[in-house]
Amino acid sequence: MRGEKLSPLDDSDFREIAEEIAEEMKKPSERLLSGEQASSLGDSGYEKIAEEIAEERKKVEADQEYTASVLPSLEKVIRSSTEEIKSMLKHLPFAGLEVLSNFEGFALVEVADNRGNLIPPSEEKSYVLSEGQTYQLLVTLQSEEPPEGIFDFIRLTDGQDVPSVDFVVFLDCDSLRFEPNELGLIVKTQETQATTKTAHVVAVEGIHNLFVMIFQRNTLVQVIPLKLEIQ
Numbered sequence: 344m345r346g347e348k349l350s351p352l353d354d355s356d357f358r359e360i361a362e363e364i365a366e367e368m369k370k371p372s373e374r375l376l377s378g379e380q381a382s383s384l385g386d387s388g389y390e391k392i393a394e395e396i397a398e399e400r401k402k403v404e405a406d407q408e409y410t411a412s413v414l415p416s417l418e419k420v421i422r423s424s425t426e427e428i429k430s431m432l433k434h435l436p437f438a439g440l441e442v443l444s445n446f447e448g449f450a451l452v453e454v455a456d457n458r459g460n461l462i463p464p465s466e467e468k469s470y471v472l473s474e475g476q477t478y479q480l481l482v483t484l485q486s487e488e489p490p491e492g493i494f495d496f497i498r499l500t501d502g503q504d505v506p507s508v509d510f511v512v513f514l515d516c517d518s519l520r521f522e523p524n525e526l527g528l529i530v531k532t533q534e535t536q537a538t539t540k541t542a543h544v545v546a547v548e549g550i551h552n553l554f555v556m557i558f559q560r561n562t563l564v565q566v567i568p569l570k571l572e573i574q
Contacts (some may be wrong), residue, residue, distance in 0.1 A: 443502035451483040451494040469570035474548045484530045485537035507531045515554040546573040
């Protein structure tokens with residue numbers, strides 16, 4: 344306390360402190376042992392403690408043996424579940440993105456008359472067509488670069504390697520009607536053979552903007568714009 348002068352300790356004070364320390368040290372023993380065991384263990388007391396320790400050790404060893412016996416099965420289940428999850432992730436969107444299939448090649452857009460004769464494009468990525476005629480629009484996916492025509496490169500390298508890749512081509516034009524306006528193409532990655540699908544359109548006078556939109560698993564991977572000048 345402030346303002347008060349402490350008196351020196353004598354022998355009786357030290358004995359009192361020692362007794363308090365001893366009393367505090369006995370409390371943990373009293374929590375573990377009860378009654379007479381707390382005051383005087385003796386041989387029988389130590390034997391009982393040894394038996395309890397041995398019993399607890401048996402339980403621990405039994406738990407360890409059980410864990411060791413089920414661990415291989417548990418590891419097998421975890422490995423199987425992990426592979427299943429990996430397989431599911433290949434086909435499901437993750438964070439709004441699709442896991443795509445790898446592909447490197449070219450998308451070629453061509454126009455032919457109703458007899459199948461190809462019409463050469465102009466330098467401005469446009470085709471000059473005649474009004475009232477029916478034309479074919481050909482979309483080709485191939486590994487080698489075309490020698491001519493309207494085309495663009497597709498490069499997908501961060502996805503999964505598969506023997507064949509599926510694409511969907513959507514023909515987006517506000518002023519012309521293509522039949523069909525959606526084309527499905529399957530490209531075999533180990534082959535050099537090109538894959539072509541055809542749509543038909545009746546030419547209507549005017550200048551029409553066409554966007555050939557190429558998708559893989561709902562992801563837009565390439566757009567090829569061109570004009571159709573119909574006179």
